[in-house]
Amino acid sequence: MTNEKIPYKIYLAENELPKQWYNVRADMKNKPAPLISPATGEPLKQEELEPVFCTELVKQELNDTDAYIDIPEDIVNFYKMYRPSPLVRAYCLEEKLGTPAKIYYKFEGNNTSGSHKLNSAIAQAYYAKQQGLKGVTTETGAGQWGTALSMACSYFDLDCRVYMVKVSYEQKPFRREVMRTYGARVTPSPSDTTQIGQKILAEHPGTTGSLGCAISEAVEEAVSTDGYKYVLGSVLSQVLLHQTVIGLETKAALDKYDIKPDMIIGCAGGGSNLGGLISPFVGEKLRGENDYQIIAVEPASCPSFTRGKFAYDFCDTGHVCPLAKMYTLGSEFIPSANHAGGLRYHGMSTILSQLYHDGLIEARAVEQTSVFEAAQEFARVEGILPAPESSHAIKVAIDEAKKCIETGEEKTIVFGLTGTGYFDMVAYQKFNDGEMDDYIPTDEELEASFAKLPEIGNK
């Protein structure tokens, strides 16, 4: 099919959709370091994780040997409602830039959750249902994950209880109402219905909450309520596994037209979307079959890869969760007000951290205003209004396409467009009004944060 004109959008047929997720850990010589217990410092075992997480999901979390894991049929069927997502050839952007580069993006925004989060939400809801649970608890910040999980739970008639950071609950009522429309119970966090919530409210009356606090409340409700488990939307290896549907579809669509990318770009917060996109390509690198340049893009305001330490750290600010070995800015690092809410996490997936440490992927930090400039340029020619998070990848894709103008190289660039920005218009308004600022943490700030890294795991 090499000489056929590449369409604007490559859609796989239903029978070409992935039937297995790809577990890149199986092909990694240097495995990601295990999660360890904050109490003992020892690697966590299946039975220690089961009080919090669904049994099957714990198995996936700990499985670093099976390269392929079957996608259950119910999940495949749900995927068919909004997948395959299109692999889009950005003809209009190429023309606007005047670049000889060929640009493709995998667009995950064509579903009501507005992002790739649904790929893992439906999997986690499925395993919860299979285990006979009544429901699940989770936390959400800006609301993408909560929305995705609400949709997934509604499909399986599973109760969904979301702790939403209070400031978002109040300032982002739209996402909250989407969750309610899907039948979720949405509680502003901190709440007075959990012990940890009561404690925090007593200590900090009037607090607008934090993700760390919301995680603690969701975990507390899960472990103390019969028939409930806790689920998480990023960072964990199980989530990254489910997200490989993105990369597998991308690879299949490219193969269909004999396209070999030179470069794959994605934004990185907790790392699940990037990990999902690049896994099949990294697998080829690990097995020595092919080479690709892979770039993780993070905000300069929260530069885990480019300025973080590779060390064991707490996954949450409340220090109730396990420790993970990852690139981290320190679990108490508070990024400045940055509108790419999904990229404000202090740490990074253990899988991506190991890959970065081993030189299989590189990273780049970009400033917010330049990200919104790229978002606007993209929106105006490609039609899609991108999420601020996704726009980090757009920024670097455009930078690389511009380099090709100078060098004359016809590079093939693939990037992940994880979602739409319809619920991020407050950030766009700031940009439109010229009131957006960039903030980069100082070395002193980071050093102070690193000084608080736990001893456990790092001795």
Next chain:
Amino acid sequence: MTNEKIPYKIYLAENELPKQWYNVRADMKNKPAPLISPATGEPLKQEELEPVFCTELVKQELNDTDAYIDIPEDIVNFYKMYRPSPLVRAYCLEEKLGTPAKIYYKFEGNNTSGSHKLNSAIAQAYYAKQQGLKGVTTETGAGQWGTALSMACSYFDLDCRVYMVKVSYEQKPFRREVMRTYGARVTPSPSDTTQIGQKILAEHPGTTGSLGCAISEAVEEAVSTDGYKYVLGSVLSQVLLHQTVIGLETKAALDKYDIKPDMIIGCAGGGSNLGGLISPFVGEKLRGENDYQIIAVEPASCPSFTRGKFAYDFCDTGHVCPLAKMYTLGSEFIPSANHAGGLRYHGMSTILSQLYHDGLIEARAVEQTSVFEAAQEFARVEGILPAPESSHAIKVAIDEAKKCIETGEEKTIVFGLTGTGYFDMVAYQKFNDGEMDDYIPTDEELEASFAKLPEIGNK
């Protein structure tokens, strides 16, 4: 392909996309009555419409003889960025309902404008650009049309000036910001920058505006500014023509799998989406080739078809626009607060009005609360959160599918899902909180409104 399993989503290939719009008027024996001048009562001619509208668009408006009109290549290419839209088999909804009916919906929401409006916006922007104009003016209520036009103008580097009803400008800042991101100038209406705006502000200080006023301001700016014309997003026959891309794709997708629908359902406000969806099917009815049951669904609060008069009436509340013969509730009829903003128009497309009058389509009025119940039921199983407007069609599709349970008929139902409800969460919130009300105008109210129908055209 008859025995092949129908996929969840039928996508046409790029080379199967329509290359011509279909002009149903050519096949109508009883042509829609012409627009007439409020001054003379005579049918408006090309040269009388050109001061306001683009030349080529006036030609399309007046053309009731050519059945097919070529879609210019630039528009075809733009369509490729977000079209074909999927024709979705609602397997999950069918299963949930337990109906033997086969339900399909044509989903127009997968683009940043969130609706079908973009299909005509890009066409109108194209012809404005071809004519060498600097820009266009328009009005917008809730903002879908303004958003679509902003996107289209940005693509052709055309200035876009939108008068947005002040109450929406203030209460729906998100849509406003999407338009600004695409480079549009958005002015709250009434403004102090037009004569009509100044007049209205002087007479009604503190008014929050109306669509009628916004139209008047947009027309005034267009006719008084060199290089600008006025464009409109619904009601007009040219708009309905552009929207036939929806019906043509639907027909092609169904034909591909040898599916013949029994019933086609769409919501009707000004009528452009419904007209676009049904045109190719109505054409077959008119030519005696096939028969289909076609149902227009309107809100019980604004029942133009089911309780209106078929008469000449003003298209706008300000009475600056031409008169059209249509089903109307009277140009001064103010529908009660109804969240399906796009269905609050007092009149109806002249084409659809004539088809309804001739018995080729039928109509049904539904109440708001039942519409949101259908929207929620649909969202929970099909994943997509629908716009309130689109949900009117969902309501009747579900009603019809339920009838099939009783009769055992395996009817094939196709409905138009015109857009997503992401910017309608205030309405969903009212529904979630049980605070939504239904209002149906009384006969006395309607009679009072009909008494004000103009004499002109109706003698």
